[in-house]
Amino acid sequence: MPRVTxxxxxxxxxxxxxxxxxxxxxxxxxxxxxxxxxxxxAMACSTCHVILDDAAFDALPAxxxxxxxxxDLAPGATETxxxxxxxxxxxxxxxxxxxxxxxxxxxx
Amino acid sequence: MTATTDTIYLDYQATTPMxxxxxDAMLRYLTSSFGNPHSTQHVFGQDAEAAVEAARSEVAxxxxxxxxxxxxxxxxxxxxxxxxxxxxxxxxxxxxxxxxVLTFATEHKCVLASAAALADxxxxxxxxxxxxxxxxDLALLEEKLRTPTxxxxxxxxxxxxxxxxxxxxxxxxxxxxxxxxHVDAAQATGKIPLDVxxxxxxxxxxxxxxxxxxxxxxxxxxxxRPRVRVLPLIHGGGQExxxxxxTLPAPLCVxxxxxxALAKAEMAEEATRIAGLRSRFxxxxxxxxxxxxxxxxxxxxVPGNLSIAFDGAxxxxxxxxxxxxxxxxxxxxxxxxxxxxxxxxxxGLVPEIASRSIRIAFGRQTTEHxxxxxxxxxxxxxxxxxxxxxxxx
Numbered sequence: 001m002p003r004v005t006x007x008x009x010x011x012x013x014x015x016x017x018x019x020x021x022x023x024x025x026x027x028x029x030x031x032x033x034x035x036x037x038x039x040x041x042a043m044a045c046s047t048c049h050v051i052l053d054d055a056a057f058d059a060l061p062a063x064x065x066x067x068x069x070x071x072d073l074a075p076g077a078t079e080t081x082x083x084x085x086x087x088x089x090x091x092x093x094x095x096x097x098x099x100x101x102x103x104x105x106x107x108x
Numbered sequence: 109m110t111a112t113t114d115t116i117y118l119d120y121q122a123t124t125p126m127x128x129x130x131x132d133a134m135l136r137y138l139t140s141s142f143g144n145p146h147s148t149q150h151v152f153g154q155d156a157e158a159a160v161e162a163a164r165s166e167v168a169x170x171x172x173x174x175x176x177x178x179x180x181x182x183x184x185x186x187x188x189x190x191x192x193x194x195x196x197x198x199x200x201x202x203x204x205x206x207x208x209v210l211t212f213a214t215e216h217k218c219v220l221a222s223a224a225a226l227a228d229x230x231x232x233x234x235x236x237x238x239x240x241x242x243x244x245d246l247a248l249l250e251e252k253l254r255t256p257t258x259x260x261x262x263x264x265x266x267x268x269x270x271x272x273x274x275x276x277x278x279x280x281x282x283x284x285x286x287x288x289x290h291v292d293a294a295q296a297t298g299k300i301p302l303d304v305x306x307x308x309x310x311x312x313x314x315x316x317x318x319x320x321x322x323x324x325x326x327x328x329x330x331x332x333r334p335r336v337r338v339l340p341l342i343h344g345g346g347q348e349x350x351x352x353x354x355t356l357p358a359p360l361c362v363x364x365x366x367x368x369a370l371a372k373a374e375m376a377e378e379a380t381r382i383a384g385l386r387s388r389f390x391x392x393x394x395x396x397x398x399x400x401x402x403x404x405x406x407x408x409x410v411p412g413n414l415s416i417a418f419d420g421a422x423x424x425x426x427x428x429x430x431x432x433x434x435x436x437x438x439x440x441x442x443x444x445x446x447x448x449x450x451x452x453x454x455x456g457l458v459p460e461i462a463s464r465s466i467r468i469a470f471g472r473q474t475t476e477h478x479x480x481x482x483x484x485x486x487x488x489x490x491x492x493x494x495x496x497x498x499x500x501x
Contacts, residue, residue: 065332072349078202079199079202
């Protein structure tokens, strides 16, 4: 079971035991990590915006055009931003750090 | 002073007259189909929105882009500002903090000014020299790109000397260096083929009024694959996917789209015809025994442009001596200045030659008769001015 860490903008951290095959959004909901996910993974909002480290971002397949389009609208999007709903946990993600953007307001 | 029908217009790089077919396409959107293209809850808005989106597709097709990669702006100046400042700030604030921009001494003022604005924010800005023929030095660019750089801004075609820069080669260098390439294509679109899908151009600015479209509209191409992100300069209702808020001027968008479609269909034939006009112009000067030099490369040059210095005749005196021909001493934005053009200085021309240089630009509505007549008028005027100058010495 890979262990990942949610890192909040104020520096607080929450460790979580993730299930292989669930999305970061599903994990965040399950452990109440504080990610909204208003559209429930339909790629219609950017409220599950997360920021990865360079190495973790590069290790993932590139985001789809649809995901990139939603990320264009995400406040504080960075070069390594992703939507949590689009990242599926794998065993190799043990130790992954998932950064949450500061004060990301819901767009809906 | 009013231009008469006898005045020959040879300043197509300053602006172009709107093509009558463009006006025809626009008229309906100024009167009966006046809807706000963002008011999509009723048929007026839907009608305008459909027209704007069709126009976006036409503009995209002209440069080989996807329509979702086209952001409408007020013109190329705004597009250049958004590209350079927007992309510069994005990487500095949202990325790895790199804050370095490269551009060239012969770029348009709005590119140099946008780079200077970033310098005020702490960016390192390096304005690279060009070669005496106006072309950039690719080896120098490659060397400069060894330092991590956010963006290179390079114009496709120069607005004074018509030089066509090696965009594809520069794009290979920038892509290899993980640097964005912004291309100011205001003087290039509709005149030379441009294909953003075939080259690694990340951002590209277009102006409608330089290609027989209406004034007051332009566009910025922003690549989607791989994604290029920019921070907006204008905030508001989130139009244009948040990159550029503000209600779109539907009639101008429609005119821009029509101008793009016409350019795509007629570009090749028109380039040949306009190159012929320039040849006839030069032949007429030669036949009159006029001595002149041409600034910049003739080989890598758009067909409509000449930057030319007549022996013994200052540019301002020549303008006064040839009121029947409308041309300029340089770019429109700097022709009010008495300083010799910074573009010509960048070629290494001494101020004396620069002060004798004029810009001639032929276009879609120029006739062969006009090209020949203008050359005769200028040949005579140059001779007269040179004689007066010689007598005064």
